[in-house]
Amino acid sequence: MSSIGSRTYEATTPVDVAFIGLGVMGFPMAGHLARAGHNVTVYNRSSAKAQAWVDEFGGAHAPTPREAAAKADIVFSCVGNDDDLRSVMLGDDGALAGLRPGTLLVDHTTASAKVARELYEAAKARQVSFVDAPVSGGQAGAVNGVLTVMCGGDVDAFDRALPVGSVYARAFTRIGDVGAGQLAKMCNQICIAGIVQGLSEAIAFGKNADLDMKLVLDVIAKGAAQSWQMENRGGTMVDDKFDFGFAVDWMRKDLNLVLDEARLNGSRVPMTALVDQFYADVQQMGGSRWDTSSLVKRLV
Structure with missing residues (x-):
């Protein structure tokens, strides 16, 4: 059974691409590139994972990022931090060392705006274009090819990335100059943190009031309280199921990026700081790999 959905792709000219990082997001994203007709070479720290990708989608895998990138017109990456x-990216075996002038580098990692700007300058020194392009939509969005991609970079670089990266996206949008994609993703995570905490409190409140919370959520999801989290996670939160989805460890990494950036730009984010500490409580409960909706376990 394929690890990606059955979406259709608009006809595009095949491009030689590399994809670095085959985690829960990168594996299906690279798969969409291959299924759309692009010539894909992959790299992953675990060569067994890279071979599994080749067995499913074809293409090739390389032993280092540099070798994966050497013949590519566009290099995509999606790693941890x-x-x-x-x-x-850096060093003798890093992708930048293998890139030819004129290549485009598109990074989908959720990382800091600082590292995006560092890589932009390092790429520019090698006559390579760079776009920071973190994604939202989770593993299901990657599998089904419906991610939201927030991009920062030069207009011409974004225009080159758009038709290729759109094969796994429902929205692929330039927010502004380099780093803007990462900053937009931080806004995204701030919103999610608040929504999940509010949903957790509502479920705990309703259970304490002896309400049928699945019925309540079904009703209020038709009104102003509706959210993706409510419709996709509300039922599993009521059922105390969290062994899936976007891990608490990853969310804490993202929220700490927010807090670091807030200190730099003078933003006040008290709710985000508080929810980050609530996620620390969930980690102490053994929930490091639970879905972020596990915030409710602190309350019920």
Whole structure:
């Protein structure tokens, strides 16, 4: 059974691409590129994962990021954090060392605006274009090819990335100059943190009031309280099921990016700081890999 959905693709000219990082997001994203007709070479720290991708989608895998990127016109990456990103981009075996002038580098990692600007300058020194392009939509969005992609970078670089990256996106949007994509993703995570905490409190309140919370959620989802989190996570929160989805560890990483940036730009984010500490409580409960909707476990 395929690890990606059955979406259809608009006809595009095949491009030689590399994809670095085959985690829960990168594996299906790279798969969509291959299914859309592009020539894909992949790299992953685990060569077994890279071979599994090739077995499913074809293409090739390379032993280093540099070798994966060497013949590509566009290089995509999706790894864990700033340090992971630097490790696959910089140094003798990093992707930048293998890129030809004129290549485009598109990074889908949720990372800091600082590292996006660092890589933009490092790429520019090699006559390579760079776009920071974090995504929202989770594993299901990656599998079904309906991610929301928030981009920062030069207009011409974005225009080159748009038709290729759109094969796994329902929205692929330039927000502004380099770093703007990462800053937009931080806004996204601030919103999610508040929504999940509010939903958690509502479910706990309703259970304490002996309400049928699945019925309540079904009703209020038809009104102003509706949200993606309510419709996709409300029922599983009521059922105490969290062994799936976007892990608490990842959310805390993202929220700490927000808090670091807020200190730099003078923003006040008290709710975000509080929910980050609530997620620390969930980690202490053994929920590091639970879905972010597990915030409710602190309350029920």
